[in-house]
Structures are given as structure tokens and as C-alpha cells.
Amino acid sequence: MGTAIAAERGGLGYIWGMYISAAQYQNGIGRALINEIQHLLPSAKHFSVVGLQASPDARAFIKRLFFSDSGMR
Numbered sequence: 001m002g003t004a005i006a007a008e009r010g011g012l013g014y015i016w017g018m019y020i021s022a023a024q025y026q027n028g029i030g031r032a033l034i035n036e037i038q039h040l041l042p043s044a045k046h047f048s049v050v051g052l053q054a055s056p057d058a059r060a061f062i063k064r065l066f067f068s069d070s071g072m073r
Contacts (some may be wrong), residue, residue, distance in 0.1 A: 002029040006037045013037065013044030018058075030061055 002020040006013060015037060020029050038044070049062050 002033055004033045004037055006041065008041040008044040011043060011045045013041045013047040015047060015049045025057070031065070034065060 001024050002018070004018040005016045007016075008014070015034075018030065018033055020033075038047070054062070
């Protein structure tokens with residue numbers, strides 16, 4: 001369905017990758033993963049999304065969640 005890679009350092013959470021099966025788009029999996037990351041990293045006061053490649057849909061999703069897409073190609 002979906003997976004994410006994240007870590008926290010010095011109060012900053014980093015989300016390096018999030019992958020969701022195309023069959024699961026628009027089913028809330030991405031938002032659930034973000035919520036779980038925030039729950040598992042409670043000391044992270046801010047988050048940075050780092051992606052090597054991002055589809056237009058992924059960029060729109062990140063912006064809807066109020067993350068900046070800086071660093072995404």
C-alpha cells in the first residue's frame with residue numbers, strides 16, 4: 001500500500017521518501033503516513049520533505065499539507 005522513510009534530528013523531522021501504490025492514490029494513505037510520522041517523531045517541531053524525484057501529483061500533495069517542496073526535482 002505505502003511506505004515512508006523519516007528521521008528526526010535536533011527538532012527537525014526529515015521525510016526522505018514516501019511511496020504509495022498507484023492503486024491507493026486518493027485513499028488517504030499518504031495523509032495517514034504523514035500523521036504516523038508526526039506521531040512517531042513528537043520532538044520534531046518542523047518537517048522537511050526531501051525527494052530525489054517527485055511526480056506532479058506528489059508535489060501537489062506535499063503543498064496541500066503545507067510543506068515546501070524545496071529540494072524536490
